[in-house]
Amino acid sequence: EAGVTQSPTHLIKTRGQQATLRCSPISGHTSVYWYQQALGLGLQFLLWYDEGEERNRGNFPPRFSGRQFPNYSSELNVNALELEDSALYLCASSLVREGEQYFGPGTRLTVT
């Protein structure tokens, strides 16, 4: 069974640009979660989508947004990129709401 997949693997952007990151959950999983892991820091919760709706949001500014599509895949958008947005962005999925979360390999975003 395929795990959580994310694309692209690496993304390089300049300050002020927008980034779009994509995630496909494990087949049958309906919940998708996004986390940020900046270098040397722990994982910070960004967003949770379930059944196409945003269910919870972490302490991040509104320029971090996303959506979940009818096939349960998800997109994370980061507008007006800042240097400190450089991080590994991880997507996770779960079979049931707030069940065990399985992570994808992440997208490493570098903002120059």
Place this chain on the structure above:
Amino acid sequence: RKEVEQDPGPFNVPEGATVAFNCTYSNSASQSFFWYRQDCRKEPKLLMSVYSSGNEDGRFTAQLNRASQYISLLIRDSKLSDSATYLCVVIVNQGGKLIFGQGTELSVKP
């Protein structure tokens, strides 16, 4: 005070050793508990969920003490491949948000 606290280590142990990791959480409303492992620059991988009754998976045993707000992970007969960072993780109330400890680094030496 951090919501989830772990000893950052590193723990340097020889192959075959038994090693124990401890974790405390501050919010008594925490409802779900997990151990993940993370290899350098990789994604966290779920090791096991943790239940009040305790659970075991091969060489790994996890325990939860709700009264003390304490979680533990015991690794027996450590292997070189166990070298990684071990993350204690909780979910508080509802909201899907995993709260991660800072991780405990384990290095198993031959």
